[in-house]
Amino acid sequence: MSFERLSFPLTAFVNQEPLKMALLLNAINPRIGGILVRGQKGTGKSTAVRALADLLPEIEVVAGCRFNCNPDDPTNMCEDCRARFDKGEKLPKEKRKMRVITLPIGATEDRVVGSLDIEKAIREGIRALEPGLLAEANQ
Structure with missing residues (x-):
């Protein structure tokens, strides 16, 4: 049995006009460089970002x-x-x-940026990068 993630429509958010505007402006012009969404737990921060991703x-x-x-x-x-x-x-x-990539609160630099693939270095004797969250989020 497989489950599909249900999408909450961005237009259904009430009293979140600045957040919706910021998300839409970033979708229109990625050169803005992103936004920092903050707020108390359960206020819909992640849900709003995922709703935008479903529109793209x-x-x-x-x-x-x-x-x-x-x-x-x-x-x-x-x-x-x-x-x-x-x-x-x-x-x-x-x-x-x-994709929406979630950055865990305790994420280390090597998890975000990437690190040396130790297993490949030992097994094959070559230096190789183990990509981090930034590689996953690229584009």
């Missing part, structure tokens, strides 16, 4: 990329995607919904 169109990413690279923007690609692009390889694309 799907995005194209490079299929299988750990960093969700944009296949049409080589200037912002990870090393792997950029190397494939520079070789003239056609990058496989896939569409996916925008």
